[in-house]
Amino acid sequence: MPAVGKKQLHLAAQLPGIHNVTVWSDPRSESQIAIDSFVRLAQTAERGRFDFFFLAEGLRLREHKGRIYELDVAGRPENLTVLSALAAVTTHLGLAATVNATFNEPYEVARRLATLDHLSGGRAAWNVVTSFDAFTGENFRRGGFLTEADRYTRAAEFLATARALWDSWADDDVRADARAGEFLRPGAGEFAHRGRHFDVSGRFATPRGPQGHPVVIQAGESDAGREFAASDADVIFSKYNRLGEARAFYRDVKGRLARYGRAPDELRIIPTATAVVADTDEEAAAYADEITRAQVSPQTAIAHLEAVWGRDLSAYDPDGPLPDVDPEPDAQVLKGHSVFRKGREETARRWRGLAEERGLTIRELVIEVGGGQTFVGSPRTVADAIDRFVQTDGADGFVFVPHLTPGGLDDLVDRVVPLLQEKGVFREEYAGTTLRDHLGLRRPDLTRRHSRPSTTEAS
């Protein structure tokens, strides 16, 4: 039973693609591509009554010093296609995908997401991201045309256009009345949108999905990103999984909602997190150290340093001190990676200070700044920490990223989730069938029903 006066938390799982969070060298680690891996992790999340399963997106393999980066997992399937397959082997779990708003067009994205919503019975979600990256653009007709300043204006207009498309069919526009000979209502699907980035019109080919609109997720820490989430998203992913900074982020973003006529609980704030669970706190701490060291191999440590320093540091000993050479902040050593893009001189200064103060080697430093694991301890310790984080407004829940594929969620689901259920802060059974039900989000009304075909104008 839900505990009186306590926040109910939301849980999600992500199958990690790239990045060194994945400990692929562990003998228990299996394929990142085989459908079985995705099925097992998704079914584990559903067994744990999680809100949703999330897959990020890759559009170009990363490069390091001009060659494909080879130390981390590379290669992943197209996420909406995988999630569609997972809809067949799950019944309640939400299915969320990152889809880039820069190298796609609203009509097609809206159509694919509406399709996933139909095929999953109302479980689709879309993490809207943008790119200004000409490196990624080399794989697309569009190329790398977008300036950084245009990122959020295009994303906002892209989302507005997608919503207009989803609203172009009313819920009851498919009549399928064989006796009367009326399959659909006249005018179903008519749309028009004219704006700075898109000028589109016609008839949308996919009827309104079970959720009306798929759940819209946004990720981003910048002021523009927070504003976009406050005005238009259902969920915001964050990286703030340390309580102090998380609470500041939470206060700030929830405080922005009123400006858009929204209540604080219309946006769920869900940071990315990890959990290391063992029988005792001591065992968990030792295991967490082991994982962290496996995540940062000597080669990985040097590669991270090179990404910040902007130069070849392969001659340096990963178990020795930081290089005494200065960074070349304008040289981009690592491409296709979202981190280490800005403020590298400042980062290098900070890292050098930290290493000198604490006497850290290169590898020790990279492990230190990597932040370690979010929740470490016995099942009881981890459950208490998760609960406290949410009850003190650090977040509304978490996206857990397991370091192992596909078994890395088992301890959390089998040992921690039951304790959260006991506390009355997490569901024992799904109350509804759609992802909006799980997240406690209303289904969008069809506001444009009477004015179709509507021309939506974007400023």
Add this chain to the structure above:
Amino acid sequence: MTRDTGTGIGTDTDTGTGSPLHLAVALDGAGWHPAAWRAAGARPGDLFTPGYWADLVAEAERGLVDFVTLEDALGLQSAAFHRTDDRTDQVRGGLDAVLLAARIAPLTTRIGLVPTTNVTHTEPFHLAIGIATLDHASRGRAGWRPQISARAADATHFGRRTTPRLTDDDVRDPELIAARLRPLFAEAADVVEVARRLWDSWQDDAEIRDAATGRFIDRDKLHPIHFEGPHFSVRGPSITPRPPQGQPLVASLAHASVPYEFAARASDVVFVTPHDRAGTRAVLAQVDEAVARSGRDVRARPLKRFGDLLVFLDAEPGSAARRKARLDALAGAELASDAEVFTGTPGDLADLLLDWRSAGLDGFRLRPGTLPHDLVAITRGLVPELHRRRAFRTAYEAMTLRGHLGLPRPGSRYAPVRS
């Protein structure tokens, strides 16, 4: 053509010529008749639910067919080839066919899944990784039917280019249409070329997981594709590792010289629409000429030729024709189709298939007039009839779609040739 029906099992007097017949079923809406959704047994209220499609594909798999095709289009369906319409008395609306195929993949084990996608307004990179992923998710049962967007109205959905606006005169003659759309076919061939290069861009053994050196992949086995064409360029490599079939099967539907050339250049399977045996020979001769002009070596890269037929099947003679006539009356017009329309019994259809096959076809893609009725008539009427004649498989013999068709798994063009 004579047929031994008298003694049942063990007689194969008129069958064993040539290789076994291949059969595909084309799924679209409530069936290929515009009034099919009003037929008895139709489930028009379920067209946007996964259960409807899962049931149909499971039935096709019970019938051991090689593959199903799933239609798709960017815009709403319309009665005219080249124009949109405002009709409300026919099925309108559809789901993305690749996602639909992926939704069905875990519910089936052997049948090939061949979705259609538009290639005119879409990104080749996204298309290629979507089909590669379908192949991974189905363990080697993916195909792909790339389709150009022939309707000018589709372009306004994207707002970034225009395409030829076809006139009523254009659409009277398949050759005229094809000539007007020639640039879109050329672009489509580039899209398929990009997809095949992206599928090849990871060698099969690129993932090495070498803990000693910390290398997850051997980057020497990953290759940029460096495609540069008049419409787009794609650098590569793919983000998705090489699919189980190496290259998923590419299929296309062709009615005229330009699409025959497209098939010769880009396809593994071509669907053609002859109307009798003599016509079959003529069409296949044109396909062969296109293949010869393209310089394709069909021994190394076979092109399978399937005949398309729209079928109404009933066990009782005359029943299928009456059923079609009732649907024509409901629709207010006689069924018009690019493919030959067949009405009759499973025995009649088996006769026709074996007759036309003798003109050189490898198999047939049957378009059920109504669903599920005519699909069930195929799987439970026609297939047993073909079994009696020993003309069709009695069990799946392969796990992949290429395997069903006896097509080799291509090696990566980027892999070093072993001497």
